[in-house]
Amino acid sequence: MRPDELAKLLRGRYPEVLLARGEVTMAVPREELQATLEHLLKEGELGFDFLSDVTATDWPGAAPRFWVAYHLLSLRWMHRLRVKVGLAEDDPRLPSVTSLFPTANWHEREVFDFFGIVFEGHPDLRRIELPEGWVGHPLRKDHPMGGVNTSYRGAYIPPPDQRGL
Amino acid sequence: MAATSDATRETMIINMGPQHPSTHGVLRLVLELDGEYVVSCRPVLGYLHTGIEKNTEYRTWQQGVTFVTRADYLSSLFNELAYCLAVERLLGIEAPPRAQVIRVMVNELNRIASHLVWIATTSLELGAVSMMLFGFRERENILAIFEMVTGLRMNHAYIRIGGLRMDLPDGAEERIKGFLRLMPGRIGEYESLLTGNPIWRQRNAGVGYLPTEELLALGVTGPVLRAGGLAHDLRKRAPYSGYETYEFDVPTREESDCFARYQVRMEEMRQSLRIVEQCLARLEPGPVMIEDPKLRWPAELSVGPDGIGNSERYVKHIMEESMEALINHFKIVTQGIKVPAGEVYQAVESPRGELGHYVVSNGGTRPYRTHIRGPSFVNLQAIPKMIEGGLIADVIACVASLDPVMGDADR
Numbered sequence: 001m002r003p004d005e006l007a008k009l010l011r012g013r014y015p016e017v018l019l020a021r022g023e024v025t026m027a028v029p030r031e032e033l034q035a036t037l038e039h040l041l042k043e044g045e046l047g048f049d050f051l052s053d054v055t056a057t058d059w060p061g062a063a064p065r066f067w068v069a070y071h072l073l074s075l076r077w078m079h080r081l082r083v084k085v086g087l088a089e090d091d092p093r094l095p096s097v098t099s100l101f102p103t104a105n106w107h108e109r110e111v112f113d114f115f116g117i118v119f120e121g122h123p124d125l126r127r128i129e130l131p132e133g134w135v136g137h138p139l140r141k142d143h144p145m146g147g148v149n150t151s152y153r154g155a156y157i158p159p160p161d162q163r164g165l
Numbered sequence: 166m167a168a169t170s171d172a173t174r175e176t177m178i179i180n181m182g183p184q185h186p187s188t189h190g191v192l193r194l195v196l197e198l199d200g201e202y203v204v205s206c207r208p209v210l211g212y213l214h215t216g217i218e219k220n221t222e223y224r225t226w227q228q229g230v231t232f233v234t235r236a237d238y239l240s241s242l243f244n245e246l247a248y249c250l251a252v253e254r255l256l257g258i259e260a261p262p263r264a265q266v267i268r269v270m271v272n273e274l275n276r277i278a279s280h281l282v283w284i285a286t287t288s289l290e291l292g293a294v295s296m297m298l299f300g301f302r303e304r305e306n307i308l309a310i311f312e313m314v315t316g317l318r319m320n321h322a323y324i325r326i327g328g329l330r331m332d333l334p335d336g337a338e339e340r341i342k343g344f345l346r347l348m349p350g351r352i353g354e355y356e357s358l359l360t361g362n363p364i365w366r367q368r369n370a371g372v373g374y375l376p377t378e379e380l381l382a383l384g385v386t387g388p389v390l391r392a393g394g395l396a397h398d399l400r401k402r403a404p405y406s407g408y409e410t411y412e413f414d415v416p417t418r419e420e421s422d423c424f425a426r427y428q429v430r431m432e433e434m435r436q437s438l439r440i441v442e443q444c445l446a447r448l449e450p451g452p453v454m455i456e457d458p459k460l461r462w463p464a465e466l467s468v469g470p471d472g473i474g475n476s477e478r479y480v481k482h483i484m485e486e487s488m489e490a491l492i493n494h495f496k497i498v499t500q501g502i503k504v505p506a507g508e509v510y511q512a513v514e515s516p517r518g519e520l521g522h523y524v525v526s527n528g529g530t531r532p533y534r535t536h537i538r539g540p541s542f543v544n545l546q547a548i549p550k551m552i553e554g555g556l557i558a559d560v561i562a563c564v565a566s567l568d569p570v571m572g573d574a575d576r
Contacts, residue, residue: 021254021509050381052512053521053538071510071521071538075381075395078402082510103384106546114218129211129575139219139534160223 001045001079009045010081025082030094033085037100040072040081048072048081051097054107056115058141065089066117070097087117096122114139176204181560183212189286189564190571194548201556206549210542213575221535225501226252227462229532231322233522236537237573238319239282242268242275243515244522244537245324250405251511251524252326255504256460263451264328265406270444271314271323272406272513273437274341277348278307279516279568280430284355287427287565291368296358303351306344313337316473326502328454331466338445345442352434359427369424373551373563376421383550384543387518388433389567392418392425399514411440423566430568433516460502463494501530517541517568541573 001009007019014036016027028036040048053071064086072081085094096119097104108119109128116137119125127134136143145159182193191212197204217236221229233248234241246268253259260268285300308318314337315323315330323330359365375385377393390397398415400408416432418425454461465479483491506528512521518540525534544567551563 020507021257023509025508051384052519053510053523053536055523055536055538057525057534069508069523071523075397080403080510082508101384102382103543103546106542110542127211129214131211138216145223163223 001077003079006046006079006081023080023082025084027084027086030085030087033083034095034097034100036083037070037072037097040083041100047074047076050075051101051103051107052080054097054104054111056111056117056139058115058139060089060141063088066092066115068094068111068117092117093120094118095120096125098122113137116140183209189569192545192564192569192571192574194560194564196557196560198557201558203552203555203557203560206552206560208545208548210545210571210575213571215572215576217576218535218537221532223531225530226504226532227326227501229535230325231320233535233537234320234322235572236539236576237515237517237520237541237570239570239572240275240279240516241320242272242324243513243520245322246272246406247511247513247515247520247522247537248524248535249324249326250513251509251522252504254509254511255507255524255526256326256502257505258327258455258457258460260328261452261455263332263449264453266444266448267329267333267453268324269406269408269411270341270441271311273440273444274307274310274344276437276516277434278304278311280434281307283430283516283565283568284427287562287568288359288365290561290565291365293359293362293365296355299351299355299358303348306347310337310340310344313340316468325454325462327457327461328452330462331468332453333448334468338448341441341445345438345445348438349435352431356431366424368558368562369422369427369566370420371422371424372555372559373423373426373566374421375547375551379550380421380547383547385518385547387514387516387540387544387568388426388429389544389547390518391415392429393421394419399512399519403512405511405513411443413437413439423562426566458493459497463490463497503528503530504532512538515540517570517573518544520573537573537576539573539576541567541569541571542575545569545574 003019003022003024007017007024010017014026018025040046050073052073056066056068059065066087068085070083096108108122111117112125113127113129114137145161147159148157177198179196181196183191193209195207217232221232229248230245233244236244281300281304285297288296312318314333315321377395380390380393394417396415396417401415413436416429418428465476466473467476483494504526506526508525510521510523512519520540521538523536524532527533552560
């Protein structure tokens, strides 16, 4: 299905469907995430049977602060869809989709590791890339970036987010 | 005899890696063993995490290329291509035709080089040491071509937003033609060494079997999936960079074991050679970078005796002839280009499977977020399923058959 046809079809059922740059994006509340993915998987015309990727973005100061993005692919029809779930800063939790897509296991661990987003019902939610004792979630925009003291005349290299580039 | 049976039921935990030579980099597998058999396996990642995604958030869009190329260091040009295609889609631009052809050509050469490292290291691990030397010998030819074309043997940063860093140098086409003449015979030699070899067959055939449905559920893509019978190749099924105009086949096997994965990769090298040949035939003179002065990289690089640098002609132009050109140069080099706000997910078929770049812009001069869907990361999830219940010696064959690159897994 072409992206515009897919967007048209989805708009009949879901309120927030966006078509931009040939990609279809759909926002759903977290309570409906699992039911939505299950419908997208089982509805023959849609057939989104392959979860390519799960990741997140952080928008401090905005509401919702976090957006978790699921990149779905239909192996039969070869169309793609991005399903996004917005999460509030003080409640970054959403249900795990590992029961539908086992591949989500490590993706969700990575999002937890880097963003501190909790996937409820995940079988083994531990950090995956960073060591277990790491403090904080470094892909959040407010994670301290450090700076470097040098031995050259007391010079200090400021962290990259404060270099005014 | 109760004590004895208790003793035989006792399991042992051993660490394979992160410094084990057969784990293709710094992969750590925590194995629970019952004698020679693997009871359970827990992969531990992160030893090569370098924060590439976070780093790109503090660099200009063009600098992003030099970071992502270091993720999967054995197939760096695929990372560059996925990133640049994503940014180009955000900008709404397309690279000129000659650049597209050269992109496909260097990507396919890179695929052969990556598969050569795979066959070399895999056969070393399984005891076929001479094959290791042959694999690296031919890869050296490709690296020499890359050095000639991009200036670097690895981590090229050759594919840039809007095109390529520079055109092919004189003599490059001849050199690639020479490689095309050499390589088919060499692939035949490898196969005559390995395919009928009883040890190679015993170590690979029937080992690491996973049914196609499980591969898909675990998100496995690339040669491993195609060795399970599914002809899923993004170059055919979701073409980019003009792949739909090239003639090539997607090799598949049904057995879904390590041997089938070997056969698929060997055949893929042949198909890549076919594509490179077609690229050479359709190279027409023309620009390799877009013309828009507000977006194109304002430089004219050439390879001199001391490495890559701006050509004398260009330095003369900005330093002596045109103040506007100088201002434009500094503006774009130091500040960077602005990319319209939005998000795209661009997937390409890397030697390991679906390599996806999710690039988000907030309209600024730096990426707001770059996420790399590394096929090695996802494919490694299949490791426990493949080896639990099997022999410890098969762990080596199974890990090797997935061809993980830890730079790609950990990013």
